[in-house]
Amino acid sequence: MKNNKTRINITVDTALLNKAKTKLDLFGGKLSTLFNAYLRDFVDTMDKEYSAGQKEMKQKIKELEERIDRLEKGKK
Numbered sequence: 001m002k003n004n005k006t007r008i009n010i011t012v013d014t015a016l017l018n019k020a021k022t023k024l025d026l027f028g029g030k031l032s033t034l035f036n037a038y039l040r041d042f043v044d045t046m047d048k049e050y051s052a053g054q055k056e057m058k059q060k061i062k063e064l065e066e067r068i069d070r071l072e073k074g075k076k
Contacts, residue, residue, distance in 0.1 A: 020034065
């Protein structure tokens with residue numbers, strides 16, 4: 001069975017990392033667990049915002065199409 005994890009190299013602020021290490025006991029002491037939690041939250045939030053933004057954009061496009069139809073009918 002293939003491992004579905006990817007090893008990455010990142011650069012972080014040293015002071016923040018040291019502060020995070022003192023709080024990692026809440027997450028079992030693993031920085032990767034904390035990072036995965038933040039990454040999951042980021043993706044979930046972006047998905048929600050994209051969905052809401054997509055609905056708004058569709059509504060605006062529909063309104064513009066209706067305006068164009070009215071203008072085209074007015075010219076005939």
